[in-house]
Every structure is written in structure tokens, then in C-alpha cells.
Amino acid sequence: MWGKLLGAMFGMALFKWPGLLLGLLIGHWFDRSLRSSFEDSGGFAALKKDNSEAQGVFMYSTFAVMGHLAKADGVVTSAHIDKATEFMQQLGLNSKQQQEAQRAFREGKAADFPLLAQLALLKQSYRWRPDLLQLFLEIQISIAYVDAHLSAVEERLLQQLADALSISASRLQYLLGRYQAEARFAKRPRQAAAKSDTLQDAYQLLGVKPDCSESELKKAYKKQMAQHHPDKLMSQGLPAEMLELAKRKTQDIQAAYEMIKQNRS
Known part of the structure; x- marks a missing residue:
């Protein structure tokens, strides 16, 4: 009309x-x-649809693609299995949920796993939730770096994931660097604030240069918190099982910001 x-x-x-x-x-x-x-797109019914179906897609996709990525170099190592198990424990999955996650992981390892179709379903389920699609990619990056090394095959597969989710190549490169900084920062004691490499990781975690202004630093901090805040992600349809992951990420962001502020004072 x-x-x-x-x-x-x-x-x-x-x-x-x-x-x-x-x-x-x-x-x-x-x-x-x-x-x-x-x-x-489902008309008004899609707007009213319960999030449970989309959340199921997110959870299954997470572990299935995790399994597919673990098999990228041809062999699933014990490090990949340990990482997946550790991730399940961090999420606090109960025994039934762990069994479902393990089944998805096994299905993802299969040679005929329909990767692109699964990613298309995930993107369709969260087409208006780019922060959740980015979080999904961040989880897969953590599996790719399980041995602290990214092979050429794993990098190509991550690029394939990013393309399927409409995440740019430059954004993927930023997330790869950010993950490495986040992993190092999370393992170091907070009292190591005086160490230049720890401080550098804090800046990289927030996505800014050490010579950034106070306003740029604060803006970057707010942006990172907005992208990873548990309440916001839950309102967008993040599965409740993933809440602990979002909490840990915001804690690291907060700690990095406080470390930088203390170093500048």
C-alpha cells in the first residue's frame, strides 16, 4: 500500500x-x-517465535562446527577433545547436555557434514543479531588456537565461516589478534600490570593503540562491553548455557580497562 x-x-x-x-x-x-x-522471513509469526529453536541451532552449530574445525588438519588431537570438554564444563552443561554437545561434535567431524547449510541456518536464525554471530566465530577461533598455532587449513576454514556469517576479512583478522591477546591476558596474574607485554595485551583486547586518547579508550571499552555484555546478549537470544562465557569475556574486558587506567594515572 x-x-x-x-x-x-x-x-x-x-x-x-x-x-x-x-x-x-x-x-x-x-x-x-x-x-x-x-x-x-516468516512474517509477524517470526517476530513472535520463541527463541528456543534459534538457541538450539546456536548450541548445535557451536559444537558441530567445533568438531569440523578440529578435524580441519585431518586428525582430531587430544588437545582438541580436551578443549571441547573444558568448554562444556565452563558452560556448566549437565550430563544430558554434554552428551548432546558430544554428539554434535562427532557429527561435525564427519566428512559429509553440511557445513555451509548449517552456517546458513545459524545466520538465518540470528540474521539481526551480529553480536551473537561474532561471538560464535570467537568460540571457533578458540578451538583453532588450541595448540597455540593456526594452520593454513584452519585459517581458510575460519575465513569460510566468517564469509558465511557476513563477517569481513578485516574483522576476522582483528578477532584473531584479539583472541590471542585475550588468551594471554586471562592467564596472567592481574598484579603483572607493570609488565609492558601484559599492558600491550590489555590494549589489544580493547582494540586500541597504547597512544590512544582517553576518549578513544573509553569509547573502545564501552563498545567491547556492549558487544559482550551478558544481559544484552541474553536479550538477543543467547542460549542460557552460554551466559558464563559472556560473563568471563566482560570480566576480562573490565580488568583490561582497569589495568590501563591504573597505568595511566
Whole structure:
């Protein structure tokens, strides 16, 4: 309706009566295309849909793609299995949930695992939630770096994941560097604030240079907190099982910011 109305108004203003007819035709075509796209996405039913289905997709995709990535170099090492098990424990999964996660991990390792189809389903489920899609990619990066090394095959696969989720190559490179800094920072005692390498990791974790201004530092901190804050991610459909992961990330962000502030004071 709005397409025909606006089309008629603009057509009338530009070309008088012939423009009115042309505007109605263009507006009618626009209304049909818009309605078709809206119906394809599920219409109003999609807006009311319970998050449980999408959350199930997120959880299954997390462990299945984790398994696929672990098999990227041909062999799943004990380090990959230990990392996946540790991740399940960190999330506080109960025995049934762990069994489901292990099943997804095994299915992801299979040679015929439909990676692109699974990623397309994940993206469709969270198409308006880029922060959650980025968190998913961050989880997969942690598996790729389980041996503190990123092989060429693993890097190509991560790029494939990023492409499928509409995350740019430059963003992926930033997330790779950020993960390394985050992993090092999380392992070091907080009293190591005076060490230059620890401080450098804190800056990289926040995504800023050591010579950034106070306003740039604060802006970067707020942006990181907004992207990873548990309450925000939960409101966007983050599975409850992933809440602990979001909490740990915000704790590291907070600690990095406080370390930098103390060093600057």
C-alpha cells in the first residue's frame, strides 16, 4: 500500500497525470516485493517465535562446527577433545547436555557434514543479531588456537565461516589478534600490570593503540562491553548455557580497562 501511495505522489509531482499512473505501477511492484520478502522471513509469526529453536541451532552449530574445525588438519588431537570438554564444563552443561554437545561434535567431524547449510541456518536464525554471530566465530577461533598455532587449513576454514556469517576479512583478522591477546591476558596474574607485554595485551583486547586518547579508550571499552555484555546478549537470544562465557569475556574486558587506567594515572 505504502509503495503505491508514495509512488503516486512522486509520480504526480514530477510528471503530472502520466507520472501518477507510472508511480502506481512502480509502487505496486514494490509492495509485492516487500510483502514477498516479509512472508519469506516468516512474517509477524517470526517476530513472535520463541527463541528456543534459534538457541538450539546456536548450541548445535557451536559444537558441530567445533568438531569440523578440529578435524580441519585431518586428525582430531587430544588437545582438541580436551578443549571441547573444558568448554562444556565452563558452560556448566549437565550430563544430558554434554552428551548432546558430544554428539554434535562427532557429527561435525564427519566428512559429509553440511557445513555451509548449517552456517546458513545459524545466520538465518540470528540474521539481526551480529553480536551473537561474532561471538560464535570467537568460540571457533578458540578451538583453532588450541595448540597455540593456526594452520593454513584452519585459517581458510575460519575465513569460510566468517564469509558465511557476513563477517569481513578485516574483522576476522582483528578477532584473531584479539583472541590471542585475550588468551594471554586471562592467564596472567592481574598484579603483572607493570609488565609492558601484559599492558600491550590489555590494549589489544580493547582494540586500541597504547597512544590512544582517553576518549578513544573509553569509547573502545564501552563498545567491547556492549558487544559482550551478558544481559544484552541474553536479550538477543543467547542460549542460557552460554551466559558464563559472556560473563568471563566482560570480566576480562573490565580488568583490561582497569589495568590501563591504573597505568595511566
